[in-house]
Amino acid sequence: xxxxxxxxxxxxxxxxxxxxxxxxxxxxxxxxxxxxxxxxxxxxxxxxxxxxxxxxxxxxxxxxxxxxxxxxx
Numbered sequence: 001x002x003x004x005x006x007x008x009x010x011x012x013x014x015x016x017x018x019x020x021x022x023x024x025x026x027x028x029x030x031x032x033x034x035x036x037x038x039x040x041x042x043x044x045x046x047x048x049x050x051x052x053x054x055x056x057x058x059x060x061x062x063x064x065x066x067x068x069x070x071x072x073x
Contacts, residue, residue, distance in 0.1 A: 028066050 015023060035041050048068055055061060 024066075028069060031069060 015026065018026065045068065048071075
């Protein structure tokens with residue numbers, strides 16, 4: 001599916017106002033969108049989410065999306 005030029009330009013303009021860290025977060029999210037249809041990854045995320053919720057309740061480390069992606073690869 002072709003992305004309309006107007007939409008691409010809007011995306012690029014939006015990225016220009018972000019910090020380097022925010023751009024990295026956007027790229028991580030884009031990667032997440034690409035692989036989210038993978039059932040194995042969905043099951044992995046669900047498992048990690050349950051673990052993260054328990055860890056947060058106990059005051060332990062809460063994994064970021066970037067950490068989860070690095071661990072999964």
